Amino acid sequence: MATPPKIIYSFPGIARGNDYQRRFYSLVGDRYEVRTWSLASLFRPKAILHIHWPEAWIWGSNLYRLQCLFFFFLVRFLRPLNRWKVAYTCHNLGPHEQKGGRLGKLVYDFIIGLPQAVFYLTEEGRKIAEEHRPKFRKLPGFILRHPLYETTSDATNKAQALHAIGLDPSKIQITLLGHIRPYKGVEALVEACRDLDPAKYSVNIVGTLRPKHRYLLDGIDASSGLFRVVECRLSDADFEHHLRASDVVALPYKTGLNSGVMYHALSFGTRVVAFDSPVNREIQHHFGERLVVLTDPEELSTTMGNLSPVAPDTPPLSAPLEYRDDSLRTAALEAFATLS
Numbered sequence: 001m002a003t004p005p006k007i008i009y010s011f012p013g014i015a016r017g018n019d020y021q022r023r024f025y026s027l028v029g030d031r032y033e034v035r036t037w038s039l040a041s042l043f044r045p046k047a048i049l050h051i052h053w054p055e056a057w058i059w060g061s062n063l064y065r066l067q068c069l070f071f072f073f074l075v076r077f078l079r080p081l082n083r084w085k086v087a088y089t090c091h092n093l094g095p096h097e098q099k100g101g102r103l104g105k106l107v108y109d110f111i112i113g114l115p116q117a118v119f120y121l122t123e124e125g126r127k128i129a130e131e132h133r134p135k136f137r138k139l140p141g142f143i144l145r146h147p148l149y150e151t152t153s154d155a156t157n158k159a160q161a162l163h164a165i166g167l168d169p170s171k172i173q174i175t176l177l178g179h180i181r182p183y184k185g186v187e188a189l190v191e192a193c194r195d196l197d198p199a200k201y202s203v204n205i206v207g208t209l210r211p212k213h214r215y216l217l218d219g220i221d222a223s224s225g226l227f228r229v230v231e232c233r234l235s236d237a238d239f240e241h242h243l244r245a246s247d248v249v250a251l252p253y254k255t256g257l258n259s260g261v262m263y264h265a266l267s268f269g270t271r272v273v274a275f276d277s278p279v280n281r282e283i284q285h286h287f288g289e290r291l292v293v294l295t296d297p298e299e300l301s302t303t304m305g306n307l308s309p310v311a312p313d314t315p316p317l318s319a320p321l322e323y324r325d326d327s328l329r330t331a332a333l334e335a336f337a338t339l340s
Contacts, residue, residue, distance in 0.1 A: 006340055007047040009037045012056035019236075020260050021052060023147040027329040028336060039067065042074050042082060048339050049075060051088045054111040055095040058104055072111055085339035088115035089144070090129045090136070092256045096183040117339055119144045124278035125257045142335035146258065148323055149267040153237040153244075158310065161244035171202040172309050175246040177239070178261050180209040180231075185252030186216040190227070192252070192301040194219070198226040206230040206242055243270050247310045248293070251275075252300055266291060269317035271310065273303055286320040 013036030014022060025034045035041065037049065057068035075084065094108065112133065117140045120126040130137045154160070162169045176189055186205065193203045205217070209231045220227045234242070243249065249265040251274040258279065265272050266287055274280045276294040284292035295303040321327060 006032050006336075007044060008032045008034045008336070009041050009047055009049050010034055011037045011049065011051045012053055012059070013037055019149060020146065020263075023149060024144075024332070027147065027325060028332050031333060032336065037071060039071055039074070042071070042078055042084075045082045045084075046340075047082075047084055048336060049084055049086045049114075051086065051111060051115065052091065054088075054108050055104075057107060057111070069107065072107075072114065076110075076114060085116055086114045087117045087119060087335070087339055088112065089119040089121075090125065091121065091258055093129060093132050096181065096255050115139060117142065117335065119335060121146050121258045122279050122282045124282045128257060128278065140338060142331065144331050144335060145323055145328060146260070146263045147325070147328055148319055149264055151240065151268070153240045156244075158244055161241045164241045165238065165245060167204075167245050168202060171200060172248075172307055173202050173204060173246045174248050174250055174304065174307070175204040175206065175242055176250045177204075177234075177242055177264075178207045180205060180207045180216060181213060182216065183253055183255045185254050187219060188252045188297065188300060189250050190217075190219045192304050193226065194221075195301070196226060196305060198224055201226060202228055204228045204230070204242065204246070206232075206234065208233050239264070240268065243268050246270055248273050248307055250304075252297070266317065273300075273307075286322055287317075291317070 008025070008028075010021065010025070014025070014034065025032075028034075032048075041047065057072070058065055075086065078084070079086075095104075113135070118126075118129070118136050119142050120129060121144065123143055126141055126143065130141075153164075159169065162173075167173055174189075174193065176184065176186060178184070180186060189203070189205075193201070196203070203226055205220075205227065206229075209217075217229060220229065243265050246265070248271045249261060251259050251262055251272055253259060253275065259274070262272050262274065262283070266283075269291070271291050271293060273293045273295060276296055280292065280294055284294060293303065
């Protein structure tokens with residue numbers, strides 16, 4: 001009789017997660033059955049709880065928050081009975097924007113205190129996280145690099161993507177993509193690009209925008225023809241279209257160890273501009289200076305002004321060895337095996 005797959009319970013769960021989680025779990029799907037956490041799951045012994053975004057406990061309704069609090073309280077105190085193992089992916093050092101005040105921080109720190117193993121996306125990220133949270137030094141740590149994404153669109157090159165979303169192929173396309181939030185440095189990008197020639201450049205700010213964050217766009221001169229703002233939740237295909245159509249994806253982030261948008265862009269061979277940091281230097285080492293351009297906040301304007309267009313015949317990305325699926329799968333299985 002075949003051995004049933006081991007169970008991984010995911011928090012915040014597949015439905016509330018993102019493409020990264022779905023892509024990550026696909027690497028181990030033949031060995032582990034991945035389910036979304038629930039209170040009832042606590043009655044299944046010897047499972048693995050994998051926490052990715054601890055701050056997700058505050059994302060939903062009051063009822064959802066209470067369920068999360070009760071769940072993690074039980075995880076802590078039932079562990080001797082159900083023999084669960086807990087792993088945590090250290091995507092960032094903390095929430096980009098802390099919510100919930102003092103209670104939010106206390107709950108976050110309580111959740112972060114549960115893991116028996118920590119997964120890191122980079123070697124440099126591990127060093128920084130262990131410096132920030134010394135307890136992590138005492139736990140087994142594993143480098144599980146961010147998987148690259150697979151195409152979901154019929155537009156497989158820059159020219160097709162530009163046509164699909166109606167952008168001018170004669171202009172250098174600079175794009176900030178995803179949720180438009182304060183930590184993404186929107187205001188810094190707007191200021192850095194203000195003096196670019198609208199006949200040569202187009203600056204695209206595309207994604208969801210909450211009313212309380214509308215001030216981030218106050219510096220945009222809509223009449224200049226330089227900026228294009230699209231407030232919407234993009235489909236997977238349109239998200240990919242914008243990445244492929246861009247000459248550069250701008251990541252002037254104020255906080256965060258890692259950027260999912262960066263890995264999305266690199267998956268399709270699109271150049272990124274990000275601030276210099278140990279983590280970004282490590283990523284640049286793997287993907288090369290052509291794709292990962294590093295700058296400083298005071299040099300952002302100069303960097304943007306010196307951009308050149310990407311040739312339509314630029315060869316596609318050959319994934320670095322460390323980011324190929326077979327390497328990622330081996331590392332993930334080894335990490336989860338220590339918890340099984």
